[in-house]
Amino acid sequence: MSLRPIVIHPDPRLKKVCDPVADLTDELLRLADDMLETMYDAPGVGLAAPQVGVLTRLIVADAVKDPNAEPKPTVMFNPVVVRASDETNVYEEGCLSIPDQYAEVTRPAEVRVAWIDRAGNPQEADFAGLWATVLQHEIDHLNGKLFIDYLSPMKRQMMTRKSQKYKRERARA
Numbered sequence: 001m002s003l004r005p006i007v008i009h010p011d012p013r014l015k016k017v018c019d020p021v022a023d024l025t026d027e028l029l030r031l032a033d034d035m036l037e038t039m040y041d042a043p044g045v046g047l048a049a050p051q052v053g054v055l056t057r058l059i060v061a062d063a064v065k066d067p068n069a070e071p072k073p074t075v076m077f078n079p080v081v082v083r084a085s086d087e088t089n090v091y092e093e094g095c096l097s098i099p100d101q102y103a104e105v106t107r108p109a110e111v112r113v114a115w116i117d118r119a120g121n122p123q124e125a126d127f128a129g130l131w132a133t134v135l136q137h138e139i140d141h142l143n144g145k146l147f148i149d150y151l152s153p154m155k156r157q158m159m160t161r162k163s164q165k166y167k168r169e170r171a172r173a
């Protein structure tokens with residue numbers, strides 16, 4: 001496994017609608033492992049393939065917050081929200097592609113997600129709490145949508161400028 005460099009906003013690759021996965025090739029399974037390693041290393045609770053520059057419908061997540069609890073590395077190919085609750089939840093969200101910036105986002109509190117697991121089997125399950133938020137955030141990435149797209153244009157512009165500055169400084173370092 002190896003760490004993959006994370007694409008920082010603004011970047012055209014973060015605005016693209018990603019392609020569905022047709023076959024679970026060894027290359028894709030390796031990418032999923034690399035993404036999990038990159039996510040844990042960051043550290044983060046979720047990562048989508050476009051964030052490592054691959055425009056494919058693949059996300060990884062582990063929203064287990066308790067450090068004493070068993071980790072739950074989760075890999076989802078072609079994930080789709082098939083049902084969302086009317087009830088909403090507000091979380092302070094961040095994104096590994098927009099470092100060190102956070103904002104409150106309102107989303108459905110519970111979602112049912114369908115996906116293909118790493119063995120190629122279709123799965124479907126209900127998610128609540130942080131899991132629901134993380135999965136919706138990551139699935140948005142596959143449609144070229146960032147959490148800052150839910151904010152006011154002014155706030156979005158401010159966060160984009162900060163991220164751009166971060167990127168310039170990182171490039172110089």
Ligand code: NI
Nearest residue numbers: 094095096097
């Ligand atoms: Ni993100």
